Amino acid sequence: MKAVVCRQFGPPETLAVEELDPPRAGAGEVVVRVRAASINFPDVLIIQNRYQFKPPLPFSPGSEMAGVVKEVGEGVRGVRPGDRVIAFTTYGAFAEEVKVEATRLVPIPDGMDFATASAFLLTYGTSEHALRDRGALKKGETLLVLGAAGGVGLAAVEIGKALGAQVIAAASGAAKLEVCREHGADALVNYAAEDLRERLRELTGGRGADVVYDPVGGAYTEPALRSTAWRGRLLVVGFAAGEIPRIPLNLVLLKGCAVVGVFWGDFARREPRAFAESIARLGAWFREGRLRPHVSQTFPLERAAEALKLMAARRVIGKLVLTV
Numbered sequence: 001m002k003a004v005v006c007r008q009f010g011p012p013e014t015l016a017v018e019e020l021d022p023p024r025a026g027a028g029e030v031v032v033r034v035r036a037a038s039i040n041f042p043d044v045l046i047i048q049n050r051y052q053f054k055p056p057l058p059f060s061p062g063s064e065m066a067g068v069v070k071e072v073g074e075g076v077r078g079v080r081p082g083d084r085v086i087a088f089t090t091y092g093a094f095a096e097e098v099k100v101e102a103t104r105l106v107p108i109p110d111g112m113d114f115a116t117a118s119a120f121l122l123t124y125g126t127s128e129h130a131l132r133d134r135g136a137l138k139k140g141e142t143l144l145v146l147g148a149a150g151g152v153g154l155a156a157v158e159i160g161k162a163l164g165a166q167v168i169a170a171a172s173g174a175a176k177l178e179v180c181r182e183h184g185a186d187a188l189v190n191y192a193a194e195d196l197r198e199r200l201r202e203l204t205g206g207r208g209a210d211v212v213y214d215p216v217g218g219a220y221t222e223p224a225l226r227s228t229a230w231r232g233r234l235l236v237v238g239f240a241a242g243e244i245p246r247i248p249l250n251l252v253l254l255k256g257c258a259v260v261g262v263f264w265g266d267f268a269r270r271e272p273r274a275f276a277e278s279i280a281r282l283g284a285w286f287r288e289g290r291l292r293p294h295v296s297q298t299f300p301l302e303r304a305a306e307a308l309k310l311m312a313a314r315r316v317i318g319k320l321v322l323t324v
Contacts, residue, residue, distance in 0.1 A: 003095035004304045007058040009049040012308035015061070017301065023099035025073035030102045032085060036118035036298075037065035037093040039320040040151065041215075041240050044312045046091055055091050061308075062093025066108060066117035067324075076102045084108040086121045090265070094304050096324055103272070109283040119151065119293045119319035124282050125275075126237065126264040127155040130213060132163060133267075133274070134260045135233045139164030141210035144200065144227070146220050147240055148185065149176030151319045154294050156213045157183050162290045165211070168203055170196065170220075179294065179317050191220065200227040208232060221245040225257070232257040240314060294318030 001022045004015050025031045043061045045051040069083040079085070085105045092098050108117045131137045143160040147153045148169035160167040161184040169180035172192035180188060189199045200209065208229035214221055218241025225234050225247060232255060239245075252259060268275045285291045296318045299307045307320045 001096040003060045006047045012305040015305045025071045027074040029073040031071040032067040033070045034067040034324045035114035037322045038119040064122045065093035066114045115321045123151040123155040130235045130262040135211045142166045143211045144168045144209035145213045147216040148180045196223045218243040234259045237262045
């Protein structure tokens with residue numbers, strides 16, 4: 001089988017597509033024929049040895065894919081060859097076949113194609129867990145989404161609307177913001193051309209945002225924190241800007257606000273019942289038409305490095321998908 005292989009840590013151009021032996025399912029495992037795999041920002045970090053999980057070399061990157069079950073191992077229940085599934089893998093998804101623990105599979109919702117399915121679980125799962133569970137976002141509250149045109153950002157915009165919030169989308173550039181509007185954002189902030197705090201003050205009448213969804217970090221976190229309302233919640237989702245911000249803790253005290261960590265991968269592992277409820281909720285929202293994953297480009301598996309370079313340069317709107 002073909003697979004994208006990382007033999008030394010480095011930028012995307014160090015990756016190669018190689019022929020490898022196909023995997024076999026062990027106890028509790030499933031082999032899936034991959035039909036599509038999406039690009040996520042952790043994929044850029046993991047090949048550079050900058051992610052919190054560090055796989056041994058060599059390995060295939062790729063944290064999320066959709067496909068058809070080929071083989072099930074001993075002890076696996078509820079999954080059969082031929083089932084259409086999504087898998088979250090941490091690494092290994094950029095290949096024609098993938099071996100994964102059966103507990104890391106969920107069925108593809110009815111009516112969803114493989115490309116869309118591969119772009120669904122991680123982004124929407126992260127955003128639903130962040131906003132509903134960690135941020136306790138309520139109907140009528142104001143949500144600020146930073147990096148709103150990215151995969152998790154657009155998911156947060158849509159889920160914020162599904163939960164009844166007023167959603168302010170912040171991104172860099174008119175084209176990105178137009179996509180945010182198409183996905184339901186009530187107001188827009190171009191933080192490449194506008195002062196974030198001043199614009200938020202105008203949009204909220206000086207009150208601030210109840211919840212800030214921050215997958216960006218860097219220079220945007222502190223002004224967003226300063227723009228929270230009393231008892232606001234800043235959700236720490238990731239650091240796509242490349243810099244982990246240092247927050248003056250006196251701001252947290254003065255605003256009576258909370259800084260809340262969001263680690264969806266460990267949530268899925270540690271709280272399987274709550275995770276299953278979250279996935280069921282997302283599937284229902286998709287069937288109702290509330291969630292519309294935005295796949296902006298597709299690439300063949302052989303062009304994985306090109307797609308990862310676009311992600312590393314933060315030139316992606318929505319999701320990029322590799323087709324197999």
